[in-house]
Amino acid sequence: MSPTGAAVRTGVRRGVIELRNTFTNGQDLWNYFFPTFVLLVAMFFMRGATVPGTQFSLGARTLPSALGMGLAFGGMLVLAQQLVVEREDGTLLRAKATPNGMLGYLVGKITLMSAVALVSMLVQxxxxxxxxxxLRVTSPAAWFTLAWVAVLGLVATLPMGAVVGSLIENPRNLGLVMLPTMGLVALSGIFYPINSYPGWLQAVAQVFPIYWLGLGMRSALLPDGMAAVELGGSWRHLETLGVLGLWAVLGLVLAPIVLRRMARRESGSRVAARRERAMQRVA
Structure with a gap:
């Protein structure tokens, strides 16, 4: 087996081990699934409201949007957070010290986050x-659309999460990423259609993958008639494929470059300095 193939195999095995540890750790389960519970409660109370201009439940319209949002959060923010934390505690330095260790580490994280994101979708x-x-849950076409949007969405967001995590050294700076992301959620029609937004806000929302993940999930699970309340009056599958595909290509090109540069800068002295600063914050 080639060194790269061995690293990928080791990474998958590492991801499976981390997944098993996650599902046996109460704190991890709380962190992953409490937001899902909150969204379910919100949709329960929204079920009686209707999408403007229709008789369709706003709660049912929000569910697929929230599934797309969960994929984006898991891909970008949670992976970035794990990279920052494990960079500080020396896990990344240990991965760097082994042959093709960074590749194996990244494959392990992608395996873990992909599995957690898909399980979270089912739990919701x-x-x-x-x-x-x-909701269209008996249509094979609906499940096919759900599958390709979910897979492409993970490919579009996980590499970008690795990029973001590589650029942030201090875990306290993660808030600088969280706040803009929450702003994008508000712009991206996750909880309410964006037709009434000014044109420039609609354009901003459509640059980023959160909007397209929500739209793709809605196209899978909502009746065809609900496309009338979307921008352009259609589900725009080709545009969804194109934008998410562009983000996937961008992330797959940038992530290895940024990760290699970050790994080259890692050293025992830098890890020790970060640990000392962390201890000072706690004290």
Whole structure:
């Protein structure tokens, strides 16, 4: 087996081990699934409201949007957070010290985050089916669309999460990423259609993958008639494929470059200095 193939295999094995540890750790389960519970509660209380101009439940319209948002958050923010924390505690330095260790580390994280994101989707989708009506869950075409949007969305967001995590040294600076991301969620039509927004805000929302992940999920699970309340009056599958594909290519090109540069700068003295600063913050 080639060194690269061995690193990928080791990375997948590492990801499976981390996944097992995650699902047996109460704190990790709380961190991953409490936001899902909050969204389910919100959609339960939204089920009686309707999308403007229709009789369709606003809660049912929000569910697929929230699934797309969860993929974006897991891909970009959670992976970035893990990279920053494990850069500070020396995990990345240990990975760097082994042959093709950074590749194996990245493959492991992608395996872990992809599995967690998909499980989170199911945890949110299955209970919602008991109190939300009108979702297309019996159509094979709906599940096919859900699958390709989810896979492409992960490919579009996970490498960018690795880029963001590589650029941030201090975990306290993660808030600088969280705030703009929450702003994008508000702009991206996750909880309410953006047709009434000014044109320039609509344009900003459509640059980033959060909007397209939400739109793609809605196209999978909502009736065809609900496309009328979307921009352009259609689900725009080709545009979804194109924008998410562009983000995937951008991330796959940038992530290895940024990760290699970050790994070259890592040293025992830098890790020790970060640990000392962390201890001073705690004290």
């Amino acid at each position: 989708l299955v209970p919602a089916l008991f109190f939300l009506d009108g």
